[in-house]
Amino acid sequence: MGIGIEEVRNSESTRRWFSSLLDLWGPSAVRPGLVETLARFCTVVEKTPDEIIDECLRATTGGDTFVLRTRARKQFMDQIDQFENQTASRDEANVVRSFFIHNGIAMNPSILV
Amino acid sequence: MEFNQVLGRHRTFQYFLPWRPVERDKVQVVLEAGRLASRAVNTAFSKAIVANRDSLTADERDRLKTPFSGTLFDTAPVCIFWYFDMDSRRVAVQERKWPTVASGALVEIGALGPPHGWSHRYVQNVVLPEVLMPGLDAGPQRGGNADAGLAMAQGLLAAYDEGLAACLAPFDEAGAREVLHVPDTWEPVMAMFLGYPADSWQAAGQEPRMPFEAMCFEGNAANPFVRDVAVEESMRAAGLIQRSAPLPWRQQEVRAVSRMLGLTQDE
Amino acid sequence: MEFKSVVGWRRSIRFFDPWRGVEREKVQCILEAIYRAPRVLEVDFVRVLVVERDRLSPEKMQALKTPTTTAQLDMAPVYVFFYADVSMLESALNGANFRELIRLGVLNPSHGWNERFVADTATPYLRAVVDDPDRVPLRPPSAGEEAGPMVSRETLRLARTAIGIAQEYALLAAFDQGLAAQLSGVSVNAARAILGIPDTWIPSSPMLLGYHGESREAGGQRPREPFEEDFFELRYPHPFYREPAVVQRLTAAEMIQAPAPFSWRMNEVRGLARKFGLPE
Numbered sequence: 001m002g003i004g005i006e007e008v009r010n011s012e013s014t015r016r017w018f019s020s021l022l023d024l025w026g027p028s029a030v031r032p033g034l035v036e037t038l039a040r041f042c043t044v045v046e047k048t049p050d051e052i053i054d055e056c057l058r059a060t061t062g063g064d065t066f067v068l069r070t071r072a073r074k075q076f077m078d079q080i081d082q083f084e085n086q087t088a089s090r091d092e093a094n095v096v097r098s099f100f101i102h103n104g105i106a107m108n109p110s111i112l113v
Numbered sequence: 114m115e116f117n118q119v120l121g122r123h124r125t126f127q128y129f130l131p132w133r134p135v136e137r138d139k140v141q142v143v144l145e146a147g148r149l150a151s152r153a154v155n156t157a158f159s160k161a162i163v164a165n166r167d168s169l170t171a172d173e174r175d176r177l178k179t180p181f182s183g184t185l186f187d188t189a190p191v192c193i194f195w196y197f198d199m200d201s202r203r204v205a206v207q208e209r210k211w212p213t214v215a216s217g218a219l220v221e222i223g224a225l226g227p228p229h230g231w232s233h234r235y236v237q238n239v240v241l242p243e244v245l246m247p248g249l250d251a252g253p254q255r256g257g258n259a260d261a262g263l264a265m266a267q268g269l270l271a272a273y274d275e276g277l278a279a280c281l282a283p284f285d286e287a288g289a290r291e292v293l294h295v296p297d298t299w300e301p302v303m304a305m306f307l308g309y310p311a312d313s314w315q316a317a318g319q320e321p322r323m324p325f326e327a328m329c330f331e332g333n334a335a336n337p338f339v340r341d342v343a344v345e346e347s348m349r350a351a352g353l354i355q356r357s358a359p360l361p362w363r364q365q366e367v368r369a370v371s372r373m374l375g376l377t378q379d380e
Numbered sequence: 381m382e383f384k385s386v387v388g389w390r391r392s393i394r395f396f397d398p399w400r401g402v403e404r405e406k407v408q409c410i411l412e413a414i415y416r417a418p419r420v421l422e423v424d425f426v427r428v429l430v431v432e433r434d435r436l437s438p439e440k441m442q443a444l445k446t447p448t449t450t451a452q453l454d455m456a457p458v459y460v461f462f463y464a465d466v467s468m469l470e471s472a473l474n475g476a477n478f479r480e481l482i483r484l485g486v487l488n489p490s491h492g493w494n495e496r497f498v499a500d501t502a503t504p505y506l507r508a509v510v511d512d513p514d515r516v517p518l519r520p521p522s523a524g525e526e527a528g529p530m531v532s533r534e535t536l537r538l539a540r541t542a543i544g545i546a547q548e549y550a551l552l553a554a555f556d557q558g559l560a561a562q563l564s565g566v567s568v569n570a571a572r573a574i575l576g577i578p579d580t581w582i583p584s585s586p587m588l589l590g591y592h593g594e595s596r597e598a599g600g601q602r603p604r605e606p607f608e609e610d611f612f613e614l615r616y617p618h619p620f621y622r623e624p625a626v627v628q629r630l631t632a633a634e635m636i637q638a639p640a641p642f643s644w645r646m647n648e649v650r651g652l653a654r655k656f657g658l659p660e
């Protein structure tokens with residue numbers, strides 16, 4: 001299953017990501033190619049951006065806060081590592097990590113030495 | 114002063130010149146230093162109330178005393194009562210008035226950001242509900258807090274750096290609550306007595322500790338950190354390690370200082 | 381370095397150069413500083429444990445991480461763990477520490493200290509702390525493990541104060557040595573297993589130690605609530621007046637420094653992300 005670029009671009013979690021990037025780093029952070037990279041990752045895991053985030057954060061009963069699902073997060077972290085190996089690109093993998101982080105899911109990437 | 118000399122100055126100072134006041138600006142320096150200590154989630158756990166001895170009546174001082182601090186309350190010109198505010202986490206989380214992790218300030222200023230996995234949304238959606246909010250329903254909990262010790266320690270060292278002598282000792286919690294109008298959610302840490310020393314800066318000499326190797330470990334809790342004598346010597350030269358107690362003249366000094374201050378010399 | 385300047389330059393550093401180890405002498409200097417820190421009620425609570433990152437297996441490193449632990453753990457070459465051995469309070473009930481201080485002329489009859497006072501007043505004071513009926517388990521029960529032994533909250537109050545004092549001494553000593561440091565939470569259960577921590581030791585956050593991977597300014601001195609929120613005079617809530625001239629003096633001495641955030645901070649953080657291959 002392929003996930004369309006437009007679907008990725010228009011999903012709520014992508015918009016949230018972009019607005020947080022803009023807010024924190026300024027316009028230069030919303031650079032070309034981000035959506036395409038995320039779409040490639042979505043295709044690999046066969047999920048839309050919103051589905052990915054929903055799997056990692058479960059809304060509490062009140063609905064205004066979330067609980068981090070550590071197992072789901074761990075699974076995606078492993079998948080991002082695989083994605084990094086496949087693409088042979090830390091940059092591409094970090095784009096995906098950035099998407100998670102700005103949606104409220106911390107990542108624990110290794111450092112490049 | 115040089116950093117290691119400041120640390121090397123620490124003694125359990127017991128004799129303060131009761132007639133020599135502590136300059137107000139030096140007390141402020143102590144507080145300013147305490148304020149800059151490291152603190153978990155950048156929250157104001159540490160609080161302090163400053164009291165000049167002469168602003169307290171003899172009866173009020175008596176109500177503050179414990180067996181460890183009786184004479185100190187009567188001789189040291191200034192006492193800072195250090196506290197841990199057990200309610201400060203709730204205030205940080207619910208009121209978000211000040212720049213803490215809960216308010217998003219550390220992300221805002223670039224102290225913690227996406228390279229570390231943090232974003233505003235992470236703070237709001239995960240750190241708050243999972244780290245900062247659990248347990249708040251139970252209300253203030255006694256049992257101490259390292260942060261209050263961090264702040265007090267930095268204040269203590271600033272006092273030495275300002276040329277003051279200092280002593281940490283416990284005070285009476287209930288008495289202090291009445292005399293100083295302390296909020297119910299504050300748990301005592303220690304009283305810090307400040308003044309100019311009536312004895313020499315060496316006082317009794319540097320005080321004993323358990324063996325270094327019983328306190329410092331490496332790799333695991335069964336493996337003592339092997340102390341290099343050359344480093345120890347360099348710390349002696351830097352002023353951190355000083356002549357250890359007792360100094361040969363100490364008993365004479367104590368008797369003379371006790372006479373000067375009108376304190377008992379009975380054994 | 382001048383003391384005030386050390387205080388001013390200390391801030392939580394969150395980027396370390398991972399490839400630059402810390403000289404053993406410098407680690408020992410930090411331990412020597414902690415060793416000279418004041419004891420709470422003359423009890424030897426504090427225990428410090430130095431661990432080199434590169435001696436830990438990848439599995440152990442992973443186990444130490446929590447969802448809020450971040451790349452700092454990978455970056456810092458040395459960790460200094462802090463514990464307080466709460467059983468030391470019970471050991472101090474024999475009054476030996478007090479007696480020694482009397483013998484050395486630290487505690488004197490002028491302040492009431494003598495053999496009788498130790499036996500009748502000072503050690504019963506400690507005994508009341510140990511026996512206080514408000515008690516909690518040293519460790520909450522966790523998967524497959526029973527709760528730790530019971531201890532009074534009053535004991536914890538003293539022990540945690542002792543840890544905090546040691547931590548600030550350690551942080552300052554690190555910066556005095558030209559190093560960078562930060563206290564950071566890790567999984568306490570993993571640390572206990574990996575380091576073989578005895579049952580009676582209570583943990584706090586370890587100090588990560590290394591050389592600055594970011595600028596010393598690290599974006600500026602971190603913000604605090606107003607001074608008047610924390611410091612009072614004689615009776616709460618009468619604030620302790622903050623004299624601007626003192627602030628000026630401390631600014632000149634580098635204790636109070638330019639506040640965060642510097643205008644260039646976010647660009648620095650993005651640069652650091654690239655330096656270490658971390659996400660933006």
Ligand SMILES: Cc1cc2nc3c(=O)[nH]c(=O)nc-3n(C[C@H](O)[C@H](O)[C@H](O)COP(=O)(O)O)c2cc1C
Pocket residue numbers: 149150151152153154155219225259260263390391392393394562563564565566584585602
């Ligand atoms: C006990 C303790 C635990 C801490 N744990 C963390 C931590 O897990 N992660 C982190 O980034 N900072 C941690 N800090 C650092 C504080 O966030 C920091 O001291 C505070 O924001 C003030 O900033 P400054 O240290 O730069 O002055 C901790 C501080 C203390 C005292």
